[in-house]
Amino acid sequence: MTHVGPVGHAAIYRYDDFDRRFVQERVNQFRDQADRRLAGELTEDEFKPLRLMNGLYLQLHAYMLRVAIPYGVLSSPQLRALAEIGRKYDKGYGHFTTRQNLQFNWIKLEEAADALQALADVDMHAIQTSGNCVRNVTTDQFAGVAADEAEDPRVYAEILRQWSSLHPEFSYLPRKFKIAITGSPNDRAAIKLHDVGLRVLRDPAGSGKLGAEVWVGGGQGRAPFVAKLGRAFVPEEDLLAYLEAILRVYNAYGRRDNMQKARIKILVHELGITEFLRRVDEEFERLKGPRYRLDEAVVADIRRHFAPVPYDADGGATPVLSGDEATAFARWRAANVVDTRAPGYVAVTLSLKPAGGIPGDMTSDQMDAVADLADKHSFSEIRVTHAQNLVLPYVRAAELADVWRALDKLKLAEPNIGLTGDIIACPGLDYCSLANARSIPLAQAISEKFADPARQADIGELHVKISGCINACGHHHVGHIGILGVDKKGAETYQITLGGRADLDAAIGEIAGPAVDAEQVPAVIEKIIEIYLRERSPGERFVDAVARLGVKHFKESLRAAD
Amino acid sequence: MPLIEQGEIVADAWVEVADDAALPAEGGAIISLARRIAEAETLRGRNQPLGVRIPPATRAEALAEHLDGVQLVVVDFPKFRDGRGFTVARDLKERFGFKGVVRAVGHVLPDQYGFLVRCGVDQVVIPEGAKVETWRAALDSFTGAYQTSVGDDRPLSPLKRLLNKAG
CATH class of the missing domain: 3.30.413.10 (Sulfite Reductase Hemoprotein, domain 1)
Structure with missing residues (x-):
């Protein structure tokens, strides 16, 4: 195994030996499960929840592998690895989803463990991208760069990724469980449409503490509900205890008689938010305390991974183009580029929505080319948006014309972000x-x-x-x-x-x-x-x-x- | 059916007793929660090991006041997808301080064994003819975890813990 891992300045969580061993053990475990299935030791019914918790679905024509892109953050080596998996195990492309994940639609069961190994080699996995467990946590694609952001949600998103990975008590919930987190007053993560939605903020009561506003019971599907307020503020140190309390109430009381009514939104609806929260509070009071406390030092340690990239003092001004290029460039600049908090730096959205194309699809060659662009113009970092597009989060405005021309060549510069064609x-x-x-x-x-x-x-x-x-x-x-x-x-x-x-x-x-x-x-x-x-x-x-x-x-x- | 503890087959010293059957004069008897409550007085006089089986839809707190003199609690998993038993087991050990044995019965998979143990389950009844090596291997699949476990984990940090069997 040749371990690559993230390189460069990308502000991405870097695995330590513990994380790496954990993911490797998960791959080994899956390889054994797949072997047992192929040998007939496991029935399809028994194999199903095991493969689902490794992101492997049986679709109409083949297995589909859903790869977790935790909170939508990728480094360029990781994107190249995805390109390679697409070539080797799929038909030379991948499909970005509305949950900031990537799907390969043509996986063979015999090769699934090899694909997972290829992911593990670059600190990636497909853990809990499906199954009745806590799914990949999603966030704002502009987290850490947005001009309007109050607090960085990535720190907590990573904490939640770790805390929810193979949770012993909550891996067989009544139904899937999706958490979204934002740190901005302008929600780009749709937190009110998730089982739990979190908004990172400072205590509104003025204690100065960091924490989160917690929303619960939102969701789409057959019975859509906008989430209800759980707590206006849960201090950081109690965040995991509060989430454990919510999940424990859900695990104990969520419906298991009817799959259509098994999501937490139905439990909240049937109990009423008041009774639901009474039960949560009861659990929370018991769980609060040293055993479930999120230590300040742990948060600080994880926060270091998301330190700002080494920006120049100023990224410069957007070039002015003339002639044929002027209108097209201006249109793209207006639709696909937003200013960030760093002076002269912008975030560029790559449209995966060409006219007449398949939303979210990307070829392996495009992935490789975007990884190169990220190395050159965006500190080797790429984001995935819930609208199925990609973002280069740290581009010098002065380099926008070069970036635009390169993207245009790759057919990734359709000027339609947020517009009718961005379907x-x-x-x-x-x-x-x-x-x-x-x-x-x-x-x-x-x-x-x-x-x-x-x-x-x-x-x-x-x-x-x-x-x-x-x-x-x-x-x-x-x-x-x-x-x-x-x-x-x-x-x-x-x-x-x-x-x-x-x-x-x-x-x-x-x-x-x-x-x-x-x-x-x-x-x-x-x-x-x-x-x-x-x-x-x-x-x-x-x-x-x-x-x-x-x-x-x-x-x-x-x-x-x- | 075989019973396993820490990945090894162990002898089952307990018998399940139906609600309308008499309790054996000697040896461990497992009775329903309903009977434990209804016959509390009579049971107090019986000086033999007592086990209680808790129905799948019942939370551990229903048993909390009746744990006195109980050495074994049987937690029912009607279907491996039904994860309520994980919360029941954990509550028994963590919240109610139950010091006896928690036993999982019903439909559980080897791949759930590690989770069961980490939630406080001591024994699992496995299907007749099941390969015990598969169960033992499942227990050793992971050397670390990101959450607390009942009993025996060693925190490296509040989010990263070595599982005891690892070391």
């Missing part, structure tokens, strides 16, 4: 055994229809999200325009919702009219957008116009247009 879509019926309908061809058709960057820029911020079934992996509930595949007498049809959003004003979209056939969807979306363009106030975003005018208004206008 989130689940794998849908093309891959997934749960889906009712296809998602990818629909995303392709819509992005083609709105391919014109000028038109997208004019429409402005608009989040289109597509799920192939009610499990809502494509987050349709919180799409400004949400599209849900439904099975209507064996035909794939789509229901369209409006007004959903995933920020701190999280809301679930409302149905805008009867379900329509796949071919009609792009036209209906076009009509919805026309209504918006006609009736918006100056500067008013789509989602705000829907809130002001009401979904009913859109519904009636759509009917009148028919």
Whole structure:
């Protein structure tokens, strides 16, 4: 085994010998489990939860391996390793998901342990990317660089990664458990749509202590719920005790009779938030104390891994281009680049949403090229966003023209971040055994229809999200325009919702009219957008116009247009 | 069915007794929680080892006041996916300070053995014909953990612990 590990200045958690041994032991354990399955010692039913907790799903055509990208942070050697796994064990590409993970869709069971070994060699794993356990923790893709960030969520995200890894008590929960964490007042991690959402902050009561605001019971799927406030402030030292309390109540009382009702959101709903929190508080009072206390020194030690990269005093100014390049560059700068807290440094989002492409797909060659770009322009670090794009978090503004030209060559510079073409879509019926309908061809058709960057820029911020079934992996509930595949007498049809959003004003979209056939969807979306363009106030975003005018208004206008 | 403790087959000195059957005059008897509560008075006079089986949907606190004189608690795993027993076992040892033996019965997999032990389970009833080596190996799969375990871990830091068998 040749161990590479993260190099360079990337602000990424570096494994110590303990972490490395742990992941290696996990690979060895899985290799043994896979061998026992192949030898017939384990039934598929018994193997299933074991492989799931290593991210291995059985899909329509093959096994799918879901690799954890903890809180969406990657170093360039890690991205190169993913590229290599894609070449060796998949068909030369990978697929970034809405949970900041990466999926390989064509894995053979006989080779799965080798793929996990290749991950372990670069300090990565697929632990708990599925199964009824605490899943990979997600966060803001701009964590640590965002200008509006109050506290760095990555420190706590890493603590949660460790604490939740092979937890002896909470690995067989009623259902999966997703935690998202942000440190910014502008939530880019959709914390209110997770089983537990955390916002890192200083004690609002003024003690000066660091801690978190805790939200609980949010989620999408068949029964969408916006999370409820658990506690306005849990001090850092008690954070793990409080999470243990929540999980213990969930493990003991969550429903196990019906998979559709097994998520914590249903328990919170059925008990009522008051009774649920009473039980949590009871546990918390007992758990609080030295055994579960998160030591200051441990936090400080982990915080060191996320120290700021060695920035120059100033990253310079965005170059001014002329001629043919001027408009395209300006459009890309406006849509795909944000300023960060470091003077003259920007974060560049790489669009994995080319017009007519598959959202989140990336070839191994593109991964290698992006790793090179990260080495050259972004301290060897790459982020994955929950909108299925990548980010170079520390780019000198002065180098933006070079970066743009390089990305354009790689077809990763579509100027559509946050715009109509930046569609989130689940794998849908093309891959997934749960889906009712296809998602990818629909995303392709819509992005083609709105391919014109000028038109997208004019429409402005608009989040289109597509799920192939009610499990809502494509987050349709919180799409400004949400599209849900439904099975209507064996035909794939789509229901369209409006007004959903995933920020701190999280809301679930409302149905805008009867379900329509796949071919009609792009036209209906076009009509919805026309209504918006006609009736918006100056500067008013789509989602705000829907809130002001009401979904009913859109519904009636759509009917009148028919 | 075979019984294992610390990865080795051990003899089972206990018998399960149905609610309507008489208790044996000698030796360990495992009775239901309901019977433990209903016959508390009579049981006090019986000077033989007593075990109680706790139903899957019952939390450890239901047994807390009835642990006096109990040497064995049997925790039921109706299906390996049903993880409530992990919390029951941990509560018994950590919260209620139960010093006796916790035994897991029902459907559990070798791959869960390490978790069971770390939650305070001492004995596991394994299926007839199961390879005990597989269970023993499962116990030794990991030399470290990121969480506290019942009883025997050695903290390197609050998040990193060596499991005792490692050293």
